[in-house]
Amino acid sequence: MADMESWGFGKFGEFTSKTHSEPYEATDPSLVKLPQPFVVCVVGASRGIGAGIATSYAKAGPTGLVLAARTVPGLEETAALCRKINPKVEIEIVPCDIINPEDVANLADKTKAKFGGRLDVVVVNSGVSGPIEPKVTTTDPKDFQNAINVNYVGTFLSAKYLIPLLLSTEGGAKAFMAVSTLAVMIIRGPFANSTYTVSKAAQLKLMEKIHEEYSGEGLAAFSVHPGAVWTEMNASHTPEAFKPFFADSPDLCGSWCVWLTKDGSQKHWLSGRLVSASWDVDEVDAKKDEIVEKDLLKFKLVY
Template identity: 85%
Template sequence: MADMESWGFGKFGEFISKTHTEPYEATDPSKVRLPQPFVVCIVGASRGIGAGVAKSYAKAGATGLILAARRVSGLEETAAQCKKINPKVDIEIVPCDITKVEDVANLADKTKAKFGGRLDVVVVNSGVSGPIETKVTTIDPKDFQNAINVNYVGTFLSAKYLIPLLLSTEGGAKAFLAVSTFATMILRGPFASPTYSVSKAAQLKLVENVHEEFVGEGLAAFSVHPGAVWTEMNSDHAPEAFKPFFGDSPDLCGAFCVWLTKDGSQRHWLSGRLVSATYDVEELETKKDEIVEKDLLKFRLAY
């Protein structure tokens, strides 16, 4: 932990002292019964964390899932896993490159057509890290631009085309979630990649703005750190020596997302904030008054 503090995380772990690496009693989605109907769109659902999110909502009894990603074969595998968990769930698979306007607009159209305009929750999980380079002078401009396009612009497009469906769903959960990262806070050390950290910081600020723009209409916008999960994205770019730092379950984030959205507006006090799926939710709830009063868990200019 001392190393993580020196990298720019601050006093990591002190705000919420109890953390988890996998779903537990208070966040077990199989113990949840979501309102019926309940439709969830997961962008980036073909593998890893996104697939874990889809399976968590299937366990919780979602009636409809829209699974989107560029890789259709991965989506088909996720859909099969969700059907095995919950045979009654209705699933729509939509090929989607989150960086393309026409693809995300088509995703919204397919969602509207499939479920009669109903949409309760959007989870934007698509993300790229690019090669781990810690100096802007050694970064390939194409890698940097790609990270901006996927992590930031893709979230903007998802918000632009899917939020109208969330807002128009009468009695819906009205929740927009972006899978974020505590890496936005990294300033130095072996993980301090401007390509990833800066693009995800832009995403985080966008979600804060979405909260401010639509909170008056009942929308909640959450940024969720999924934990430290060793995904295919990490294995593509991070040295194997980094692997011991990534010990959290890919199912942890999905369970936390279900917890955030299962009870209508009960967790809206966390809207506009960066919260971690590793946080013990019972301890987190004891911090509610402090978080709201001090407006914590947001980007700030220190002075």
């Protein structure tokens, strides 16, 4: 995409000189041994990137997985994949509409009951793009409201009901993650719109706020761009001509999530920031001092 910089991306996608389209040795979850016990909740785990996150954690050896989404058959398929990878893992399937407060509260209650209150990691993957309309005046209000509800309000509800479990887990990883997108920086071009990009930008600011509120209590709030992955959501609203640009593995994001959380608080210096799963993790680690000192990878007012 030669015009990405002119669309508003800047050089964010080139933050590391080396990029990846699939898991590699440094992020291979099958080479990880998570501490025991270790419980992960994936919201939006029925397919695509969410299923890839769940199976990535299954490879790393957690004691428990909570899989949530609206479609139970999809969750059962993901659970079967996870059990095939890791027959010892305990799995709780919870039907959940992320925009319904009662559903998300029930998800927290089910998680607490199943695993005795333990919860180490939450990954909010649920998202919706809606039709790509280039102008506010041509955007359907229902599509706009739906994007705000799923991408922003849903993340708020997940934080409200699940963060207390993360904070109360003694010795836990205390990681709250949202699958974000580099599209939050798009201001023009064929993907610019007032539904997906703006609602995901609101989600990113919410994640920064969560970091500011709870980092002092040991919580990390990571926003992770999953790479350019061709999903059912993309297929519904993206022109077929753009499909070749969506060449990243649906497992890429999951491998990064495991990398961020496998060693407790060692990656908490990336909390409150937007990172990309396509970046080379060794180069990211090498930039730690620069990222922290300059407070990089955040939305800021330039003046």
